[in-house]
Amino acid sequence: MEAVNLVDVLKLDRTQSKMATFLSCVLQPGHGIGRPSVSHAVVVIFLEFFAWGLLTTPMLTVLHETFPQHTFLMNGLIQGVKGLLSFMSAPLIGALSDVWGRRSFLLVTVFFTCAPIPLMRLSPWWYFAAISMSGAFSVTFSVIFAYVSDVTEEHERSTAYGLVSATFAASLVTSPAIGAYLSACYGDNLVVLVATLVALADICFILLAVPESLPEKMRLNTWGAPITWEQADPFQSMRKVGKDPTVLLICITVFLSYLPEAGQYSSFFLYLRQVINFSSATIAVFIGVVGILSIIAQTLILTVLMRTIGNKNTVLLGLGFQILQLAWYGFGSEPWMMWAAGAVAAMSSITFPAVSALVSRSADPDKQGLVQGMITGIRGLCNGLGPALYGLIFFMFNVEKMKFCIYNTVSLSIQKSLIPGPPFLLGSCTVVVAFLVALFIPENTEPPVVTCADAKDTSMLAGVHINTPLPGSDEDTPALTSDEDFEPLLQDSVV
DSSP states (O other): OHHHHHHHHHHHHHHHHHHHHHHHHHHHHTTTTSSSSSSHHHHHHHHHHHHHTTTHHHHHHHHHHHSSSSSSHHHHHHHHHHHHHHHHHHHHHHHHHHHHHHHHHHHHHHHHHHHHTTTHHHHHHHHHHHHHHGGOOOHHHHHHHOOOOOSSGGGGHHHHHHHHHHHHHHHHHHHHHHHHHHHHOOOOHHHHHHHHHHHHHHHHHHHOOOOOOOOHHHHHTTTTOOOOOOHOOOOHHHOOOOOSSHHHHHHHHHHHHHHHHHHHHHHHHHHHTTTOOOOOOHHHHHHHHHHHHHIIIIIHHHHHHHTTTHHHEEEEEHHHHHHHHHHHHOOOOOOOOHHHHHHHHHHHHHHHHHHHHHHHHOOGGGHHHHHHHHHHHHHHHHHHHHHHHHHHHHHHHHHHHHHHTTTTHHHHHHHSSSSSSHHHHHHHHHHHHHHHHTTTTTTTOOOOOOOOOHHHHHHHHOOOOOOOOTTTTTTTOGGGOHHHHHHHHGGGGOO
């Protein structure tokens, strides 16, 4: 009897051991497929935004059917609430990821960001309400950029950020066209189902395949550390960053440049459909072409520019392209003008990864999540103000009336008597101010100084290697080397 009980106990122990091993592989940080890499971040971003890209055509239809009289205005309000919540929550989520790891918060942000997708066909009102509320967790980019900073050396980050941003563009190359085709052939219900399945695949990928990127020693040193209100308060975070003049100038540049960009993204496809009279298929092709050009710009062209003209000048060049494309959208009234301005817009997409690299260099290794969360929070604030501002300007210039007249015989005279895109012209002026502010960003951004005695410990804790001079160069010590003079992308192998 005792032997039987002993056998049962051994079998039970083995079963529990296997279950514990399985749960540890799935739930515990530091497990997944392979070592943490940029590839994991790329897959997470691609699947999330591919799911939303599928819904481009159905969402425009549902938005117009739900709010037929004030489509632009309600679109701005919905996106505005979402952006405001993103602004309020981004620093807190970034700070928590610095303490508890990136993987858990990747799971949380992706899950709640994609949660509204099934509601599109169930209840449009609940769908738009859920989109607004999901802004509290729609900060995947801040966690992703912190993840990338954990697994890359400092001289690789600008290209790694560009690769992540290019992946965002790549997710929009084919997904709107696929969504438009499925919607035309099989209806919107199938599109929503496919988008839901893609979102579930993203969640499963994080659970099963994404390893934790935050070094274990950093988690052990900070595990259970209290998160103060100062860390969670977005305004307090900005006041802290304001103590560093360089980061302050970068943040102002981000705000002034992304404010019109956020408004443009929230209403531009609706503008093409209602004012320029693009069909759903044409919009899908437009998104695909601009997405392909953005991928090229954010990978190959960004790498060349960072190596030849430096980080700051790359930001300035991107802002210049943004000014041009916004002005073109503002004055353009013909379809070919939209296509030409779209090509320029693809070139302007190099701005954000270049800015993210500047911010990353100015932050300590253990504060990457907080700083990237602050930058994403500023973008979230712009995602609130930009759509609302664009919607209000569209309403003030009677764009709602223009879209009802676009199919009758007097539509051409009405369009030509007004500026086709007044919000885009205002956005162009805003980016001009951002360009002027960016001119004052110092040429050389000093990295944190690390002594030789602490170099080994710091690299172990933060997972960030200290830059060393190139063989044959005139640089003697890392502390005397600036990021601009070092030409970091000469050693980059991410692309």
